[in-house]
Amino acid sequence: MTGAESLAQTLLANGVDVCFANPGTSEMHFVAALDRFPGIRCVLGLQENVVTGAADGYWRMAERPAATLLHCGPGLANGLANLHNARRAQSGIVNIVGDQATHHRALDAPLTADTDGWARGVSAWTRTATGATTVGRDAAAAVEVARQGQIATLIVPADIAWNQEGSIGQALSLPRAPKPTQHAIGNAERVLRSGQPTLLLLGGATLRGTALADAYRIALRTGARIMAQTHNARIERGCGRPSVARVPYRVDQALAELAPFQHLLLVGATPPVSFFAYPGKPGHLYPPECELHVLARPDEDGPFALEQLADALGAPRVPPADAGLDRAVPQGAPLTAFAKTIAALLPPNAVVVNEAGTCGPAIYAASHDSAPHDWLDLTGGAIGAGLPMAVGAAIAAPGRRVLSLQADGSGMYTVQALWTQARERLAVTTVVFSNRTYAILLAELAHVGAQAGPTARNMMTLSDPDISWVRLATGLGVEAARADGCEQLADLLRTSFRSSRPFLIEFCW
């Protein structure tokens, strides 16, 4: 058995059966091994940020890791931005990077680069395989790390893939998250019983299922408020589930929202900070006198903590149909017509992938009582995550409609993902909000106190020439149409939701 064969079989033996790939010469033996040992679905992306973003989306919905297959240092580099987003989402990925043969590295051939150095910035675990006999064991170790919601990068030199005497590795079944201490739970109970204004700030797995229901009954019992972080890997929401507002992106709004609280109880969340620094504004979004308490760290078992806490408080279990703590529309997110249209038509059990920077908040607000759905956000701020994440989410959740809400500026980063949606015949409906600007930057310009002249405005304008998303999509094999208003948008959404193929709507308003 070659090293490549042992690698493929180790992945399969440990439940990793999807591989998002953009292979090159040094990965040929691994790709060939996938044919000899079938069972891994291999999905081609035309650029590596598609590959890594898809792996992120896959984890978020499947809750188990996919593998990636990248080609040498530059191939890894092309995928780093979405690995960064995946790291922020705590998405586990077995990130496999083929590289120059061990004996060839010293010759510094053109494609030779600092693969290991580039990997470390996003990986919890980085290892370069040193022999065909041990690469199976290396892969098993990578799977263990990835199962914890982390990125494990395994660099596989070409000779290690083609050499013989590989053997299959077995990953240990490690518990995913340690339990928070009873002290932390007791402290949270004391805070909540004090009656002082308290916010439960939720992150990670606490935004789903029974954990969210437990947070809700705690809030009902104590009068505390619940809120999610600004950017979340996945929230289960919609009709019959608690409605959870997110900490606003805008600093002034966030400061106003968090001003009333004397206590901030962090459950799988980190202390809220502004996305960027702005002159004369604070970086922390909570009042200086507010007390921070950690109920569960992001790597701890937040759902367990919430259940224990709710029971300790004697909070009655409420029927899940009783939803809506936060039905008020957040400031600055008007319920525009397009947001209402999308919210009204969202099919049951949809997966919403949101990279609509300017339009997303209004749709989030409007859809709090839409049909039940999952909502996936851009977590690391590296734009270009949306279209690839939709690929991975659709593969992880067959039978569910993926609605990809996409700004035009960020969509252009990874437009190649549309081709993979077509090739894999994924049930993805993409709505591109084609306002032909980096609209969020125009706002930021004012917030940092800079003046926009013609050069600055030109850097934020996507017109001249206008981009035709319909042509881009059809050029990549995805059927598409333009909607010039909400009626057309509604018609196209309905049509698309009836089809099992991908469809793109260029929305102009």
Add this chain to the structure above:
Amino acid sequence: MTGAESLAQTLLANGVDVCFANPGTSEMHFVAALDRFPGIRCVLGLQENVVTGAADGYWRMAERPAATLLHCGPGLANGLANLHNARRAQSGIVNIVGDQATHHRALDAPLTADTDGWARGVSAWTRTATGATTVGRDAAAAVEVARQGQIATLIVPADIAWNQEGSIGQALSLPRAPKPTQHAIGNAERVLRSGQPTLLLLGGATLRGTALADAYRIALRTGARIMAQTHNARIERGCGRPSVARVPYRVDQALAELAPFQHLLLVGATPPVSFFAYPGKPGHLYPPECELHVLARPDEDGPFALEQLADALGAPRVPPADAGLDRAVPQGAPLTAFAKTIAALLPPNAVVVNEAGTCGPAIYAASHDSAPHDWLDLTGGAIGAGLPMAVGAAIAAPGRRVLSLQADGSGMYTVQALWTQARERLAVTTVVFSNRTYAILLAELAHVGAQAGPTARNMMTLSDPDISWVRLATGLGVEAARADGCEQLADLLRTSFRSSRPFLIEFCW
């Protein structure tokens, strides 16, 4: 004066007047400063690998650095692959990366990443600015490094851009390349006078102008052969110039070509090695008994060395019209009809940007006596360089036609560059060789001894769905048409060469 203003003025005062940019919030003050101090042409790219690839192409034609403007670690990451190529081309770039404010970094906001760590893999010089008062000096130091043909990365935290008391820095005028020693020149003369089979392997600046003419007269005088490296930043070639073959990419061909030589004289070149390792094949492409001699290292003044050597050998100056040492067609590069068509129609003084992996060698061979032109290759093997390089080359060489020879697989990596070509109204003609495969990988599969089953073939096939390059181009504002044979190709090339606007030809054959 803010730090951002001092940065902009330092660039301008030191002759850096083109900035390829994809800015974000942390770069807003710099962008705004460009309006207050006009003189820098700011060119927007819709993804960062367009930005960095354009800066590479710009240096190759302008022989002076452009600046880039990137947004935080992930923005840098998106541009690393073409920075890798630029490093291999010895292209100087002032690589400016805005980042989180110094006081905000510790808060680990979502976009915070290891910007410095990622930069080091491609940069000869990396510095994070520490104050508004000194960022001008930092920028001047970066210009000094970039003028040497290296990448200088200056990371500028947002607060340093907006703080006051900036001052303009002045870059020193350093000599670009040290002269080789007289010992090296004397040794080369001895080797050449020995009459033993000798190859002058040329790289860098020796592939242009009088240096190439000097190499040619040395070859005529001594019977030595001249050859270029496989991948070169820029070769001046065509009618009236010496014809120079490149070391073949394929290992077997390269070994056969280099087998006759007892001496290898390196002039601005490195010892030839194979691009990848292949089982059972050597990594060095020259015979084990061949003696290596360094006339000039890549960082030394190769043109000076060639002139000294030619004079020492008493080689007569030959009229430049007398070209063609290597008119023989290299093995494995048949003069296909499309190659002859392109070669015949190439307009005088064109700039050819070549990222046609499979089709490029035939066109190179066919065009050795085309109208005089510059030929720019992918130097670092990180695909996705071609379309962005064409942007930079066109901006550096106004009035000259850029012909961008582009494989479809690699073209998909940075297709966004077409939009910048349209916006900047660049005279770029792109020919996409639409064979709908990663054809080079199908060949590699055999060379590494792997067997292709259906999964492997699927990973190398770009059909299902077919990509329409005409739709992609027109969607991005570039006029385009499809050519289904050489006659149509010729017609479209002629039409395009008469226009000053960009045009794309999807060539299917």
